[in-house]
Amino acid sequence: METWDAIRARRNVREYADRDIARADLERILEAGRRAPSSRNWQPWHFVVVTSRERLVELAKVWEGASHVASSNATVALVAAEPDDDLHREWVQYDFGQATATMMLVAADLGIGSGHAAVRDQRLARQVLGLPDGYECVYLIALGYPAGRRLEPVRKPDRRPFDEVVRWERW
Ligand SMILES: Cc1cc2nc3c(=O)[nH]c(=O)nc-3n(C[C@H](O)[C@H](O)[C@H](O)COP(=O)(O)O)c2cc1C
DSSP: OOHHHHHHHOOBOOSBOSOOOOHHHHHHHHHHHHTSOOGGGOOOOEEEEEOOHHHHHHHGGGSGGGGGGGGOSEEEEEEEEOOSSHHHHHHHHHHHHHHHHHHHHHHHHTTOEEEEEOOOOHHHHHHHHTOOTTEEEEEEEEEEOBSSSOOOOOSSOSOOOHHHHOOSSOO
16 A cells, blocks of 8 residues: 555454454554654564454453454564653653554555553553563554455545644744
């Protein structure tokens, strides 16, 4: 897919076809995350890839908006060392957002759907993922081929109008 098509085709996919994602495609998605930019290039991320159905079902319980994780083909848990202070907590949020967007675009490029999921129950996430002390799961990215329509550029996205969002030169 062209980059511009992938950008327009990406949307949250929460229902997945019964089709495995090839290991090479998963690795490409993860490599995209690894290459994402980060503040001072500190690269705060660790990616834990979950594919076991049993573990996915448990992971989906970390918050009510994470239920799609249970039926995903694979879910990437974005893991960080607990930040020392507010500054680093801010960096984590921004940098993981960049890694997430990059991974989701590469997934879309491969025709693979992706869906964010926040994590509320850190204790459960830590237990399911086997995280060492001092680490937290920042977000989850559920992956799978869409159950319904394929990914293709969305003609009319549910977004605020361009002219309301964009200002030139000054506010
Ligand atoms: C920071 C962030 C957190 C999100 N958390 C969740 C979530 O916990 N569960 C969920 O189903 N979707 C979640 N979403 C997906 C958004 O609801 C979705 O991106 C938004 O409605 C726009 O839809 P689209 O991604 O299909 O374009 C999250 C998105 C972002 C950027």
